[in-house]
Amino acid sequence: xxxxxxxxxxxxxxxxxxxxxxxxxxxxxxxxxxxxxxxxxxxxxxxxxxxxxxxxxxxxxxxxxxxxxxxxxxx
Amino acid sequence: xxxxxxxxxxxxxxxxxxxxxxxxxxxxxxxxxxxxxxxxxxxxxxxxxxxxxxxxxxxxxxxxxxxxxxxxxxxxxxxxxxxxxxxxxxxxxxxxxxxxxxxxxxxxxxxxxxxxxxxxxxxxxxxxxxxxxxxxxxxxxxxxxxxxxxxxxxxxxxxxxxxxxxxxxxxxxxxxxxxxxxxxxxxxxxxxxxxxxxxxxxxxxxxxxxxxxxxxxxxxxxxxxxxxxxxxxxxxxxxxxxxxxxxxxxxxxxxxxxxxxxxxxxxxxxxxxxxx
Numbered sequence: 001x002x003x004x005x006x007x008x009x010x011x012x013x014x015x016x017x018x019x020x021x022x023x024x025x026x027x028x029x030x031x032x033x034x035x036x037x038x039x040x041x042x043x044x045x046x047x048x049x050x051x052x053x054x055x056x057x058x059x060x061x062x063x064x065x066x067x068x069x070x071x072x073x074x075x
Numbered sequence: 076x077x078x079x080x081x082x083x084x085x086x087x088x089x090x091x092x093x094x095x096x097x098x099x100x101x102x103x104x105x106x107x108x109x110x111x112x113x114x115x116x117x118x119x120x121x122x123x124x125x126x127x128x129x130x131x132x133x134x135x136x137x138x139x140x141x142x143x144x145x146x147x148x149x150x151x152x153x154x155x156x157x158x159x160x161x162x163x164x165x166x167x168x169x170x171x172x173x174x175x176x177x178x179x180x181x182x183x184x185x186x187x188x189x190x191x192x193x194x195x196x197x198x199x200x201x202x203x204x205x206x207x208x209x210x211x212x213x214x215x216x217x218x219x220x221x222x223x224x225x226x227x228x229x230x231x232x233x234x235x236x237x238x239x240x241x242x243x244x245x246x247x248x249x250x251x252x253x254x255x256x257x258x259x260x261x262x263x264x265x266x267x268x269x270x271x272x273x274x275x276x277x278x279x280x281x282x283x284x285x286x287x288x289x290x291x292x293x294x295x296x297x298x299x300x301x302x303x304x305x306x307x308x309x310x311x312x313x314x315x316x317x318x319x320x321x322x323x324x325x326x327x328x329x330x331x332x333x334x335x336x337x338x339x340x341x342x343x344x345x346x347x348x349x350x351x
Contacts, residue, residue, distance in 0.1 A: 017112035020176035024115040024169040028122070031165050035277065042284050049291055057298065 077282040084279060088272040095262070095269040103262040112176045117263060119169040121270035122162050123192065127230055129159030129274060130199060134227020137220035149216040149319045152223050154281050156202055158274055163196045187240045191233050198226055206317035216319055285318065 099117045106113035133155035140148035170189065171181045183189055205222055209215040255263065 017110060017176050020112055020172050021114045024118055024172045027168045027172070028118055028165050031161060032273070032277075035161060036280075039280055039284055042288070046284070046287055046291055049295070053291070053295055053298065060298075060302070 077279055077286050081276070081279050081283060084272070084276045088269065088276045091265065091269040091272055095266040098262040098265055103259050104256060106259075109177060112173065115169055115173040115176075117266040118270070119166060119173055120263070121267040122166040122169060124267060125270045125274045126159045126162035126166050127195070127234065128271075129155050129162060130195065130230045131227050133159065134223045134225075134230075137223035137227070140216065140220045141224070146216060146319060149220060150282065150285060152220060153206075153319050154278050154285070156199060156223060158278050158281065160196070160199055160202075161277075162270075162274060163192075163199070166192065167196065187237050191237045195226075195230055195233055198229065202226075203317045206319075212320045219319075289320070 095117070099114055103114075103117070105111060133152045136148050136152035136155060140146070140152060170192075174183060174189075175181050202219065202222060206215050206219050209218055
């Protein structure tokens with residue numbers, strides 16, 4: 001279906017200024033792509049830091065729980 | 076907070092951009108003089124308009140920041156200007172490509188439209204170094220806001236001055252002198268809408284990432300303080316940055332005006348101690 005739809009579309013006159021037009025649109029999409037990639041890297045860093053913080057908090061909570069359990073067993 | 080509605084906005088942006096591209100390449104008629112090269116107009120002009128509007132919006136946010144001292148406005152102003160700079164780069168590159176195809180050279184120094192846009196772009200290119208040069212976050216945000224307001228006022232003045240100029244090569248597509256066929260006008264409006272939506276989506280995306288990072292930083296500081304209270308260690312100082320630091324309470328609720336909405340001396344967001 002997509003193939004027949006594409007066949008119906010008028011041909012683009014790329015022979016004249018095609019490289020300039022393609023260049024302009026590629027620049028825009030490349031910039032957006034680079035920007036989104038940078039943001040995705042930052043987001044993955046946040047996720048990593050969050051996981052690290054969570055692990056630290058869980059370790060701290062476990063360490064707090066252990067002496068309390070020891071005290072209760074002594075009593 | 077900032078992530079709300081981001082998905083819907085992203086879908087709308089992709090849909091409008093796709094429609095705009097289809098209209099540009101398969102529906103809008105070819106221009107008589109420039110032919111296919113004129114298709115650059117549908118991306119270059121919206122980019123320039125949105126970029127200049129973004130600078131002005133950054134100035135409006137900066138006014139809000141100076142009025143309320145709420146650091147969230149500073150963050151919005153920063154993101155709007157940052158995004159406008161990126162769109163400005165795209166404007167300059169697409170404009171140069173068009174100039175090469177139309178005039179035969181990449182740049183024309185005697186053309187007021189081009190040079191004035193470059194001046195505005197270079198003016199705003201100093202925004203981030205200005206922020207980075209000031210270590211104290213309170214002063215950094217205040218000075219940056221003053222800069223954003225002043226430069227934001229310069230943008231429309233510059234635009235009007237160029238429009239009043241009588242000698243220019245750059246085509247005028249908006250205003251009384253333009254006689255675009257309705258198909259071209261409609262395609263242009265859809266393209267403008269698509270680029271404006273792209274700007275808004277990317278701004279929202281950046282605000283969401285920055286906001287999440289600030290929250291994480293505040294959480295870590297809280298944990299470090301608690302650990303420091305038990306072990307006697309002191310928490311590490313925040314690294315120097317051009318990006319605004321948002322007040323910890325501003326992330327969840329609107330801070331009272333009297334509180335100032337400022338950060339600590341070392342740039343660390345003020346975080347309430349547990350139980351305080």
